[in-house]
Amino acid sequence: MEALTAWIVSQLKSSSGNTIGLAIPAMTALMGATEARHLFAASGGIKYLSRQLRSGGKKQASAKTSSDKKPKTPASVQQLYELTFCLWTMTYELEGSANIRADFAKDGLAVAALTELVSVAPREKVVRVALAGLKNLAICTSENDAGPAGTPTIDGAVFLNDMIACGLMKAIDFLKDRQFTDPDVVEDVTILHKLLAKNYKDLTRWEVYQNEIESGHLQWGSVHTEAFFKENASMMEGSDGDFRIVKVCQHLCYIVTELLILSFKYNPEILRSRSLLFL
Known part of the structure; x- marks a missing residue:
């Protein structure tokens, strides 16, 4: 399992869509086991998976706004869905692992990637899984594993601040006006809207600006x-x-x-x- 995980992570590091396509089926199968998910996280997989998702989301955004009907290197919607599915699966380890919460929080990559996918909305199935991942991040707690003494607590409040800095509130407001057939999407949009609004009200103007600076998502x-x-x-x-x-x-x-x-x-x-x- 360690050799397979190392190979998958090495493919995620690559910028080649072909090699990533080969790794996705193996990664999807790997995500079915808790032990494998922890091994994937320990190998730096969350960072590289988030980076690939963000790259794919940017290509989708570029393809939507470009006058060129055939972009040179578009990430396929199916590939984006499968990558997002894997990242969503990893969010189920947030409650029991301070290390995995820290991996998700590092550089705000995961939140930025999922937020961009929700904003670009390439397909409803991608949006559905991205929203589910964001919701799990927003509601996670540190009760079961607070992490080493003296280290900052990482929980849902931290991820909500990142979401606000990335502009998720605007995307969620837009999604609230859409008619979704999937009740899970409607529920996740409602939950995120309430949590984001509450968290935003609790922030001072300086804290909002500070979050934007630290996330690198200035608007x-x-x-x-x-x-x-x-x-x-x-x-x-x-x-x-x-x-x-x-x-x-x-x-x-x-x-x-x-x-x-x-x-x-x-x-x-x-x-x-x-x-x-x-x-």
């Missing part, structure tokens, strides 16, 4: 005003005086600058996009 909004930054200037220092938020902002600005340089070579109009004005 231009009412928070980004001169008055807001004057009011919260001291918060930039951080509780430990390490200016961590400022350092993250600096890193994000560096990434954006690099992307702008590359994008300008192909399309100068990209510089006029307000969506890139993060701060």
Whole structure:
């Protein structure tokens, strides 16, 4: 089982859709056993699975908005469904494992991937499984395994903050107006809507901004005003005086600058996009 898991994870690391397609049937079968799911998580599988899902979701979004009717490398809907199914299956280990919760929380990749799939909505079956995974993340607790003493608690509240930062509230509001035939989808949308709304009300404007910064999913909004930054200037220092938020902002600005340089070579109009004005 260890050799098979190692091979599956190595295929997930690859960017080739062909090799991933070969690994999916084996991974799906592997997810049927609790022991195998824990072995998959310990091998870094959650990170690489989330990365593949996010890549596939972006390709679907690009295919929907592109004028080219035949995109070069679209992820198939069936492949997205099977990958999402595997990640959803892994969420059933959240309650009993602090390590698996930590793997899901790392870099916010899993939440970002599932949120993008819900937003793009390639097919109802993909949305259904993505919503089920998000719901399990939102309601998980640390009661059965709190993790090592002195480490931050990771539970549903942490994942809800990530969901808010990724813009899931907007996607859920949209889904509430759709007519779904599957009662499970309706139930998951309702639960997520209530939990997200409650969690958002409990957050200060600074906490909302901080979540956006830490997740890397910044969206231009009412928070980004001169008055807001004057009011919260001291918060930039951080509780430990390490200016961590400022350092993250600096890193994000560096990434954006690099992307702008590359994008300008192909399309100068990209510089006029307000969506890139993060701060």
